[in-house]
Structure formats: C-alpha cells, structure tokens
Amino acid sequence: MFDVAVVGAGMAGLICAQRLQHRGYQVVVLEKSRGLGGRVATRRLQDTWADHGLRCLEDQGIFSQALVQKLFEQGVIHLWTDIIHTADGGKLQESERHPRYVAADGITAIAKFLATGLEICRGQRVQAIAPTSAQTWALTLEAADWATALTETTIAKSLVLAIPAPQAVPLLEPFANQMPDLLAAVRSVEFAPCITAIATYAPQQVKLADISWKAAGSETSDLAWIGLETSKHPESAKPVIVAQSSAQFADRHLESTDLKSVGQQLLKTAQDLMGQDLLPWLSHPEDLQVHRWRYGFVAQPIADFCLSTKQPLPLVCSGDWCGGNQLESALQSGWTAAEQTAILLQEKGIFGGDRSGSFGDLLNSLSLV
Numbered sequence: 001m002f003d004v005a006v007v008g009a010g011m012a013g014l015i016c017a018q019r020l021q022h023r024g025y026q027v028v029v030l031e032k033s034r035g036l037g038g039r040v041a042t043r044r045l046q047d048t049w050a051d052h053g054l055r056c057l058e059d060q061g062i063f064s065q066a067l068v069q070k071l072f073e074q075g076v077i078h079l080w081t082d083i084i085h086t087a088d089g090g091k092l093q094e095s096e097r098h099p100r101y102v103a104a105d106g107i108t109a110i111a112k113f114l115a116t117g118l119e120i121c122r123g124q125r126v127q128a129i130a131p132t133s134a135q136t137w138a139l140t141l142e143a144a145d146w147a148t149a150l151t152e153t154t155i156a157k158s159l160v161l162a163i164p165a166p167q168a169v170p171l172l173e174p175f176a177n178q179m180p181d182l183l184a185a186v187r188s189v190e191f192a193p194c195i196t197a198i199a200t201y202a203p204q205q206v207k208l209a210d211i212s213w214k215a216a217g218s219e220t221s222d223l224a225w226i227g228l229e230t231s232k233h234p235e236s237a238k239p240v241i242v243a244q245s246s247a248q249f250a251d252r253h254l255e256s257t258d259l260k261s262v263g264q265q266l267l268k269t270a271q272d273l274m275g276q277d278l279l280p281w282l283s284h285p286e287d288l289q290v291h292r293w294r295y296g297f298v299a300q301p302i303a304d305f306c307l308s309t310k311q312p313l314p315l316v317c318s319g320d321w322c323g324g325n326q327l328e329s330a331l332q333s334g335w336t337a338a339e340q341t342a343i344l345l346q347e348k349g350i351f352g353g354d355r356s357g358s359f360g361d362l363l364n365s366l367s368l369v
C-alpha cells in the first residue's frame with residue numbers, strides 16, 4: 001500500500017515522485033519500459049550510443065535552468081555546442097547561438113540521476129485503474145515478458161498519471177461520469193509523431209575532422225533535426241548520426257512495415273538539404289536503426305500545469321502537454337502535480353513529514369550513487 005503511485009518514469013513522473021518522497025510520502029513509480037526517462041532516451045549501439053529522443057539539455061526556463069546547473073555541477077552533463085545550423089537548399093548556415101548540454105554516457109544519465117532513491121517497477125504497464133471499497137486505487141499491471149511481476153495489482157491512496165495524454169485516455173474513460181471536465185481536457189490534447197533514424201558509419205567512411213557542424217535543423221522539410229552524435233563523445237571511434245523527421249513525414253510513414261527504407265529516405269533528404277558534395281557518405285550507413293515515436297511532440301497542449309480530481313479518488317494528470325510542449329513543461333508539470341497530490345492527500349488527512357523547499361532544494365537533496 002503506497003500513498004502515491006506515479007505512472008510513467010519520464011521527466012514529469014520522476015520529478016513528481018522525488019518531490020512527493022521528499023515531502024515524506026510513500027511513493028512507487030510504475031514504468032512500462034525497461035529504461036527510465038521516456039522520451040529522454042539513449043540507444044545503446046555496438047561500441048557507441050545515440051540519443052534518439054531529447055536531443056540535448058538547454059535552459060528553457062527556471063526548471064530546466066536549475067536542472068542544467070545541478071547536473072553540470074555534478075559532472076553529469078557537459079557543454080556540447082552553442083551553435084545550431086539551418087540546413088536548406090544544399091547549404092548549412094549558422095542560425096542560433098545558445099548553450100546546449102549533453103551527458104558523456106548518453107542523455108538518459110539525467111533520468112538515472114532523477115531516479116536516485118526512488119522505488120521504480122520497470123516493465124510494468126498499467127492496464128487499468130479502479131477504486132476499491134477501502135477508498136484506494138487498485139492498478140492492474142501487465143508485466144513485460146522480461147520483467148518479473150511481484151504482484152499483478154498495486155494499491156495506492158492517490159494516483160499520478162505522468163504519461164502522454166492520448167495514453168491516459170483509455171485509463172480514464174471508465175470514469176467519464178465522475179470526471180467529465182478532466183477527461184474532456186485530456187482528450188483535447190494533440191500529439192505529433194516523429195521518426196528517428198540512427199545511422200552508424202564505418203570509421204574509414206567518414207572523416208570526422210572534415211565535419212564542421214554538430215547539429216542542424218530545418219523547418220521547411222521532411223527533416224526536422226540532424227545531430228552528429230559522435231561529437232557528444234569524441235572518444236567514440238564510430239561515427240553516428242541521428243536524423244529526426246518532421247511531424248508530416250512521420251504521419252505519412254508511421255504505419256510503414258519497412259521502417260529501414262523510411263530511415264533511408266530521411267537520410268537522403270538530409271543529404272540533399274545539407275549538400276550532397278559535403279556529405280556523400282550520409283545515405284550509405286553501415287547500420288541503420290529506426291525508431292517510431294507515436295507520441296513524440298505536443299502539438300496542442302492545455303494551459304494548466306496539471307489536471308486533478310477528487311472523484312472517485314485523488315488523481316492528478318501530468319506531462320509536457322500540461323502548460324507547454326517541451327522539457328521545461330514536463331519538469332514544471334511534474335513539480336506542480338506533486339504539490340497538487342499533497343493537497344489532495346492532506347484533505348483526506350494523509351500527511352507526509354512535510355518538508356517544504358524549492359525545486360533547487362529538491363535537486364540538491366539528490367546526489368549520484
């Protein structure tokens with residue numbers, strides 16, 4: 001029996017769980033995947049790795065600024081680049097100057113840091129939620145085939161759904177009569193997909209010393225972003241490129257059964273945009289992996305930083321789709337969801353040890369094991 005069950009170990013879920021645990025509540029996090037971080041994701045490859053979700057960390061507001069500062073102090077992240085290029089019409093142009101940070105071992109280092117000291121059950125997909133006669137939530141879990149399910153049900157006094165809104169809808173639909181406004185708000189959120197190609201090249205194919213850029217974006221083509229992953233960890237001998245598609249490209253190819261050729265198409269687009277002469281090797285990778293993000297980016301958020309209800313029992317919804325569409329809103333939403341959950345629990349006479357403090361204080365309470 002937990003005070004709070006947090007569904008989802010992305011940025012919003014981890015911040016929310018840390019804050020509630022810091023406030024003295026008994027918290028469990030349930031995550032359907034093997035890894036932590038959700039869309040903050042690193043793909044392990046032979047002798048190297050690539051960040052195939054969040055590209056890098058940057059100061060987008062007070063929450064991400066505090067996180068950057070803390071992770072930098074702790075040596076978890078380092079400065080990657082402050083120049084982003086624009087790729088268009090066969091040329092690259094410098095377009096933005098703004099510091100961007102990455103982790104030496106992949107961007108999921110952020111999630112590992114934020115997970116410090118939390119009880120997290122991985123490989124446990126929450127399939128259904130239901131109130132019990134004891135005024136608690138019962139969560140039905142489906143274990144991934146590699147995970148050992150200790151129990152098929154988790155019981156908690158309150159619930160935080162820190163997952164993309166479209167994935168929350170089926171869990172909330174059985175309560176349409178008890179929480180009509182909340183459900184309508186969750187249903188109003190729209191997400192756009194993204195397809196990511198992770199291309200690895202043989203060292204002799206690519207002269208890294210000739211590449212003068214680290215990342216480039218485009219707002220007018222099928223390619224949204226291309227990053228030279230190798231430049232995040234120059235000691236890696238194997239050149240790796242990550243190319244991320246526009247939402248329109250992903251919409252057209254999301255259900256494709258031949259993802260490899262979709263990835264090839266993306267690399268060819270990148271080559272045309274950046275100049276065939278400049279990067280003749282780009283569309284001839286040694287290895288190509290393709291990842292489909294069905295819920296990649298928030299296209300239509302809600303204005304509030306979280307949604308909550310007391311009916312039938314305390315429940316809060318959180319994620320980057322609350323109050324924004326990027327990492328900053330995921331962090332702020334996770335924090336706000338924790339504060340709101342504490343209020344709902346206190347109204348029921350359930351108190352933690354109640355430690356107040358700022359987001360910075362919470363980060364300072366964490367340190368790498």
Ligand SMILES: Cc1cc2nc3c(=O)[nH]c(=O)nc-3n(C[C@H](O)[C@H](O)[C@H](O)COP(=O)(O)OP(=O)(O)OC[C@H]3O[C@@H](n4cnc5c(N)ncnc54)[C@H](O)[C@@H]3O)c2cc1C
Nearest residue numbers: 008010011012032038039053054055126319320326327330
């Ligand atoms: C390709 C790509 C590039 C990006 N680049 C940037 C960038 O450069 N800058 C930026 O600010 N943002 C970027 N973003 C967006 C950023 O990654 C997200 O805003 C942020 O990570 C969202 O965090 P979250 O916690 O709200 O959701 P998520 O990261 O989606 O976390 C939700 C978690 O819930 C889990 N889950 C879902 N359903 C269940 C269930 N039923 N049971 C158990 N677990 C469940 C999921 O597995 C996941 O781990 C990018 C996103 C993508 C896809």
